[in-house]
Amino acid sequence: MLRKDLNLLPAYVPGVRAEGALKLSSNEVTQAPLPDVAAAMAEATAHANRYPDMFSIELRQALAENAGLSIDNVAIGIGSSALCQQLVQISCTPGDKCVFPWRSFEGYPIFAAVVGATAVPVPLDAEHRNDLDALAAAAQDARIVFVCNPNNPTGTTHSHAAIADFLTKVPDDCIVALDEAYIEYVRDADAVNALELLKQHKNLVILRTFSKAYGLAGARVGYAYGDATIIEAVNKVQIPFGINVAAQAGALKALELRDTILARTDEVVEQRQRVAEAIGAVPSQANFVWVPDLADARATAEALAAENVLVRVFPEGMRITITTAEEADQLLTAWNTVNPARV
16 A cells, blocks of 8 residues: 555654753754734734635745746745755656755755655765765756755855856756755855856756744745746645645745844854854854764763753764854853863
8 A cells, every 4th residue: 555665765853852951953043933923923823714825926926026036936835845845846757866965954865765766965075065066977867956055964055156167067957956044144255146046047946944044943934946937847746725824924024024033143153153163063154063073972962961952963973053142151061061072
């Protein structure tokens, strides 16, 4: 009755949680939605007896205007992760190659496996970044290639020039999915201007989200910018009425208040540098830091949990969400207690 290959699908592992603990395992913001955002969501639920706008027209129009694009260039998904899966669905049939960096977002190999595509993980370079040359080489006979910039879980980025050069090396019939879930935290002077690159490359799709800097992880709203032909295909495979009324209303109000909301990223930027320097983490452009090659990462994470601080462990290292100065203080106190040699 069930697909024989289901047991081969890699499992997505969410960040751990515990009542009363400092949760630095899922790259969430600490602050609750702004009152006006929460009010808009609550008001929308008064009409929950009606189906939501299936195509999120009002939200798509606002995002299009914000980016200087047409509504036909914008898709909305149940988080940007859903849009990642939809891109694989519209580009890959069983056996087609889906290329992605690794270690990176855990969803990529899952999305490939769901449609029976061949997953092609490409190791990060020595600086914990997406290896663009290797990704481009692997994409020559692929249907889609993901680039995660900033990369999750390492927080590393590439310059605009580097991504622009990469795009010239990828075949026109291979979708380039540029995952910018953490773009609002980037402060690099030579940061990628993806919307500018979109004008030159019809195979480029930009993926962004309201889950991170906008603080609406629980609402599940992501969005994509791309060529109208690709966006039309993405919309064809979306789950009908998947973006509920509260999520649409909250995202729309958050976009309206973006200056106020995104001002909160400045504290994260300040604290990530402080924490990275204190614990020897990789310099980050996201709302987390990466401690690579930590031989006792799991034991350290368990010791931190005993101090009521939850972090995320991978085989290659440890990822720690950065939030406020107060929570950074708590983290560093716990870190110093369990692992003083690294502080």
